[in-house]
Amino acid sequence: MNPLPHNPTPGSGPVWLYNPLPEALHHYEAALLDVLAAAGVSARSAEAPSVEVQSASSWGRARAALAELAAHARAGRENGHLVVLWPTYGLLEPALWWPVWRESTVSVVVHDPSPLRRQLGMGRVASAVGGRAARSSHLRVIAHSEVAAQRLRAMGWPEPALVPHPLFRVRPRTRPDTPGQGTVLVCGQFKPARNLTLLTQLGPLLAAAGYRTVIAGRGWPPVTGWEVIDGFLSEAELDAWIGQAAAVLIPYARFYQSGIAVRAVELGVPVVGPDHPFLAELLGLAWPGLVGTDDPADWVDAVDAVAGQSERLARAAADGRERCERGWAEYLNQSTPTPAGHQRR
Template identity: 25%
Template sequence: MRAAIVEPVGGHGGMDYYDFGLCEALSKAGIEATLYTCDETSWRSRAFGVEIPYRGVFGAAPAWLRGLRHLRGTVRALVGARLKGARISHFHFFHVGPLELFGVLLARSLGMRVVVTAHDVQPFVERLSVPWMAARAYRMAARVIAQGRTAEKELGALLDVPASRIDVVPHGSYLPFVGEAPARGAARARLGLPEEARVLLFFGQIKAVKGLDLLIRAMPRVLREHPDTVLLVAGKAWKDDLRRYRAQIEALGIAESCVLHTRYIPDEDVAAYYAAADVVVLPYRRIYQSGVLLMAMSHGRPVVASDLPGMTEVVSDGVTGYLFAAGNAQALAARLAGVLGEDGELRRTAQRALRYVEEHHDWERIGAMTAACYRSALKG
């Protein structure tokens, strides 16, 4: 069976880990997969094909031009895949607008069966999605993959996707990409962090829904109880204004305890950030599933996360991580202040989390589940 994995973001936004994990796993499940992605993605694999039809779709070019390039990329991807005999087109949606709907319509017109992974059922920036387009795109999909029960419920409630067409397939771990972790001291020296500090890491794209402002508001209490704490923010802003976070830090008088690496973190530097961290904090206001959560657990780092349904499907409080009341900066501060004084328990929690992702987020299992989804799509 041949399948086209159409995922334009790739290395532009950290989706390359997910794409490569999925395609590698599909190849082990007997699927001849080809990834169609953007020109910011680099790869080293012989197990699956990679093609780069989405050139120049990100960057400083005018939006209309990038849109045209995106349409051109979709045509090249799907027509090329169909000529190679692909019968499955597998899209990955964070929102649905004209470009995404066009892809589904074109795949259907070429006689391909459409599979959609709903990374975000509803977008976290509302203007990115057009409700009627989202509803139509999902209606035309032969199968829809939800990465957890929270997304499964919302697909039915918000987009009217029948339960009979939804497959729950978890997000894969980052274990295949972790490698040998650098020593903590070396990682901190590389990142310019104090050797003896307690480091809280906020990692990944900075979006309003990810609650960085809550973490900053929690810092004064954390610093009163643990004065050697450093907040390390690593990632670039996405449709968010960094100035408001800088102003908040200055207003609270905690600038000396905050290190802001507000840029894209290349793959070769990721391990250093996790090795340098004592705790990874995910104070999200909304989420369906979190790649950063699984990345932290895969790197053996303990997590403190909001008690949202998308988090609690993975994090068991006090077992595989720590939870706090979502949206409550005081609750976050109290939880952080408490766990930072428990070094031994933090290590044990991280070890339990690592075992959890090994068992429940294994890519080979996910590849087999996705291949079964493809077979169902072809029968439908």
């Protein structure tokens, strides 16, 4: 990690990425650095105290959060554009940066405006305080999907910037694509928004169509028609599971974005999921894996339709990467702080 710069001329510094979840968001940060480098944007990682205290009590996590708050104050009044990759304090996050980074621009990425699990700083009071702070001239809010942006607007927040989720360039596909063969994979941690009813209906139909059906991730219950591999997946294990799949399924009833879908696209693996704005932006409106119903037969048809589409996926991924580079470059160029006494033309 690189320390934040000290006492430079306001408005002349680079882009800094502040990541309080260095393990969970390692891939996200690396992809964003890669996107920015390709787009010609100078960016570096800023040292952030990790709040990933998985085994600690709530008090332990609170102490880690307080350590980060102290770091906020110490890093105050630095120049450049700081992008906060995860809001440790939820919707309260903008209020923590507001008083100490007045010489710079701070952008906070809000991934889940209404999270599925209880999180620090996600109540109404926090939303009101954070939303008010986000109206400051040097604060910005980033969302990665129109659904998330709509939710922020509904909460009374200022208009968020809709910037693409970071995306590595697609890797060449290494396995043959044959409909009716291979593994249909669901992966990632279980959450209440996973559509278990749809999965239960899909399992036997996909098996009858010749597919192996696998769910790999932590916390999943038994699901009829699926082989459930319960446990945490490391980065390498996640890539291995996704890389050998015929298709990756996104059976979510409610979501704002999907890192699993992004990872699949990067690995050249076709994705099947609901016709959701995030997936449509990632894959293109015409992608045959977007399903507009909960009819399991339609999902099986979509799996068959994408199983032989690696070349098409590669083109869609290349287009998505281009949009990503362009979107981040335009956003950061428009949001770069202007030195005192100068005006934009």
